[in-house]
Amino acid sequence: MRETNEQTATRKRGPAEASGGTVLLAARGICKSFGTRAHRVQALRDVDMDVREGECVAVIGGSGSGKTTLTRIMFGLDTADAGTVRYRGGLLAGPRSAVMRQLRLESGIVFQNPFTSLDPRWSAGRSIAEGLVVHAARSGRRHSAGGGEAIDAAVRGALAMVGLDPDEFIGRYPVDMSGGQAQRVAIARAMVAQPRIMLADEPMSAVDVSGRVQILDALTEIRRRQPHMAMVIVSHDLGVVQQLADRIVVLHDGRIEETGATGDLLANPQSAYTKQLIAAAAW
Amino acid sequence: MNRTDMAQDAMTQDVDAATRPQLATSGEILHVRDLSVQIADKTVLNDVTLDIGANERVGLIGASGSGKSMLVKAITGLLPRAARVDGDITMGGTQLQAGDDAAFAALRGRYVGLVFQNPGAALNPVLSVEQQVGLPLRLHYDLDAGERRDRVMTMLERVGLPASLAGSYPHELSGGQQQRAGIATALITSPRLIIADEPTTALDAIVQRSIIDLLVSLVESAGASMLFITHDFAVLSRATTRCMVIDRGRIIETGDTTALLRDPREPQTRSLVNAAKTLTLNVNPEHHHA
Numbered sequence: 001m002r003e004t005n006e007q008t009a010t011r012k013r014g015p016a017e018a019s020g021g022t023v024l025l026a027a028r029g030i031c032k033s034f035g036t037r038a039h040r041v042q043a044l045r046d047v048d049m050d051v052r053e054g055e056c057v058a059v060i061g062g063s064g065s066g067k068t069t070l071t072r073i074m075f076g077l078d079t080a081d082a083g084t085v086r087y088r089g090g091l092l093a094g095p096r097s098a099v100m101r102q103l104r105l106e107s108g109i110v111f112q113n114p115f116t117s118l119d120p121r122w123s124a125g126r127s128i129a130e131g132l133v134v135h136a137a138r139s140g141r142r143h144s145a146g147g148g149e150a151i152d153a154a155v156r157g158a159l160a161m162v163g164l165d166p167d168e169f170i171g172r173y174p175v176d177m178s179g180g181q182a183q184r185v186a187i188a189r190a191m192v193a194q195p196r197i198m199l200a201d202e203p204m205s206a207v208d209v210s211g212r213v214q215i216l217d218a219l220t221e222i223r224r225r226q227p228h229m230a231m232v233i234v235s236h237d238l239g240v241v242q243q244l245a246d247r248i249v250v251l252h253d254g255r256i257e258e259t260g261a262t263g264d265l266l267a268n269p270q271s272a273y274t275k276q277l278i279a280a281a282a283w
Numbered sequence: 284m285n286r287t288d289m290a291q292d293a294m295t296q297d298v299d300a301a302t303r304p305q306l307a308t309s310g311e312i313l314h315v316r317d318l319s320v321q322i323a324d325k326t327v328l329n330d331v332t333l334d335i336g337a338n339e340r341v342g343l344i345g346a347s348g349s350g351k352s353m354l355v356k357a358i359t360g361l362l363p364r365a366a367r368v369d370g371d372i373t374m375g376g377t378q379l380q381a382g383d384d385a386a387f388a389a390l391r392g393r394y395v396g397l398v399f400q401n402p403g404a405a406l407n408p409v410l411s412v413e414q415q416v417g418l419p420l421r422l423h424y425d426l427d428a429g430e431r432r433d434r435v436m437t438m439l440e441r442v443g444l445p446a447s448l449a450g451s452y453p454h455e456l457s458g459g460q461q462q463r464a465g466i467a468t469a470l471i472t473s474p475r476l477i478i479a480d481e482p483t484t485a486l487d488a489i490v491q492r493s494i495i496d497l498l499v500s501l502v503e504s505a506g507a508s509m510l511f512i513t514h515d516f517a518v519l520s521r522a523t524t525r526c527m528v529i530d531r532g533r534i535i536e537t538g539d540t541t542a543l544l545r546d547p548r549e550p551q552t553r554s555l556v557n558a559a560k561t562l563t564l565n566v567n568p569e570h571h572h573a
Contacts, residue, residue, distance in 0.1 A: 062488075063458050063459070064457060087364035178347055207487075209514050209516070209558040209562060210347075210555065210558045212553065213561050216561070237562065238564040239562040239563045242566075266564070276489055277488060278564070281488040282567075
């Protein structure tokens with residue numbers, strides 16, 4: 001059996017991150033390029049990555065390193081030129097495949113800019129509830145006769161989990177929120193259906209320091225309350241990664257540069273690029 | 284000849300005296316007195332008073348919505364028409380009246396250079412790098428095309444952009460290259476004041492560091508002053524020597540950057556500093572130099 005790239009890199013760092021729960025999401029040999037035939041940019045080169053139940057994996061790297069492309073492919077938002085993605089052992093084989101439907105039902109995604117990912121004409125309550133309604137319909141479950149009340153309770157619970165007062169925010173529109181508040185509403189929307197796995201793609205880059213702390217607190221609380229949920233966070237904010245992630249995957253020029261347990265990798269980076277990344281963030 | 288004189292001499296070589304419009308000379312680069320701005324009955328700036336002296340690099344920090352960008356817009360005459368402005372702004376010895384678009388336009392790009400947050404959006408998508416960087420020279424100085432090109436190519440070299448990118452358009456550049464083009468555009472006329480409004484927010488840590496170092500070294504070598512807006516305190520301490528804290532449109536604290544970050548007086552400043560500390564990577568950077 002072929003040894004994966006991630007295993008190769010991991011072995012150099014020791015066995016700490018190799019152990020853990022069941023693999024939920026597994027990417028193997030992912031390649032992706034963009035552009036025209038004359039100007040081809042190779043975004044990902046034969047990348048392998050696993051995400052296990054209950055762990056938080058941070059994908060870090062410079063702009064253009066392939067972080068967002070890799071995670072979009074792993075969560076079925078984009079397709080690879082080559083390679084495979086498996087969710088709970090099943091192959092993601094196109095947008096209509098059963099495995100893709102299962103991944104969509106069981107995953108929550110938080111995008112970079114809450115003001116473009118939230119519908120400006122919908123209140124926070126409606127945005128959060130929509131995910132719940134869609135998930136219930138697709139999974140064949142229907143809320144009972146008191147469905148409206150059940151949805152309302154779930155929405156309020158999700159708002160409270162991200163540190164927002166439900167009474168204050170359930171009817172509020174994005175235009176009346178700060179960046180940190182809007183992103184926490186987006187996190188509540190991703191969390192309301194209690195996903196098995198969550199992707200947060202640069203969730204703090206569009207907000208100020210106070211908002212970043214609020215989002216960090218919300219994500220920390222989510223991890224505490226839902227210890228079995230897996231989380232993938234794309235970030236170049238290493239201070240946040242240090243506090244949130246169990247494991248770090250460093251991408252550089254479309255390849256996995258290094259991977260390891262968070263504390264170990266930040267204290268003893270092996271590659272020159274990772275050292276440079278940490279030195280730049282630590283000033 | 285002292286350092287400032289040498290820098291001034293270098294500036295004069297960049298845009299020679301014959302083509303430089305006359306400006307009043309003064310040790311103070313920017314005076315703002317009792318500046319208040321209201322938009323739709325909302326007070327966005329409240330009694331702001333500040334000075335920036337020659338060769339000073341001053342930071343302006345505050346939470347989102349505190350008035351940082353509004354202050355920049357007020358100083359550079361870019362407020363919306365509906366804004367009601369009270370107070371005095373004096374730049375380069377010229378007292379500016381709100382609504383006097385011609386006076387502000389005469390200073391923008393010449394006396395004051397602007398570096399914006401998102402270079403991808405700030406650069407004109409239909410202008411090549413050479414056209415973009417040369418635009419302030421075209422607008423403010425009477426140079427022939429050859430002379431303008433020479434100055435642009437010199438500036439591209441200074442900001443670390445290869446000459447081969449002169450004909451490239453913004454979408455063909457990386458984020459870091461775009462911001463280098465933005466810095467070149469801001470500095471091409473050797474302005475006395477650079478206003479940088481969160482210029483590295485959209486960039487990764489490695490590029491961010493190189494852009495800050497570049498900006499500081501170019502501002503220093505030109506003998507210019509800088510107003511640096513940020514909510515990244517690591518960037519603040521690297522780029523500035525003095526800083527001001529703005530909260531709900533009012534300057535609430537000002538002081539030496541290092542001292543202010545170490546010992547903030549006002550509760551709002553303490554809250555910002557504590558938040559920044561929470562997000563700071565806790566490793567020894569000495570161990571990580573490649």
